[in-house]
Amino acid sequence: MKIKAGDTVEVIQGNDRGMRGTVRIALPKKNRVIVEGVNIVIKHQRAIPAGRQQTPGGRIELEAAIDVSNLMxxxxxxxxxxxxxxxxxxxxxxxxxxxxxxxQID
Ligand SMILES: [Zn+2]
Structure with a gap:
């Protein structure tokens, strides 16, 4: 894969087009990467009362993986x-x- 963790990339397609960020995680097998602050999805988490470790409910913001073809x-x-x-x-x-x-980039 041409893009690696630590690279700065720009989104060239989709809702976040024009945004730049640093690649946090590269997923070469899936041809996808997770970019800091880009492609945020909000998950609604229900509160799970599980013994002493309570998981609070609410909105959780996650960075979703992006296909490298949408990035430069x-x-x-x-x-x-x-x-x-x-x-x-x-x-x-x-x-x-x-x-x-x-x-040279590397
Ligand atoms: Zn250059």
């Missing part, structure tokens, strides 16, 4: 949203580069 990486160097390229390093390691300014 924001280059930490030029601050533009960009597509990701790869460059081969010595030893066969690949690193990500910004297609706009060619800065």
């Amino acid at each position: 990486l924001v280059c930490p160097s030029c601050q533009e949203r960009t597509r990701v390229g790869y460059t081969d390093m010595e030893g066969g390691r690949k690193i990500r580069v910004c297609k706009k300014c060619k800065a």
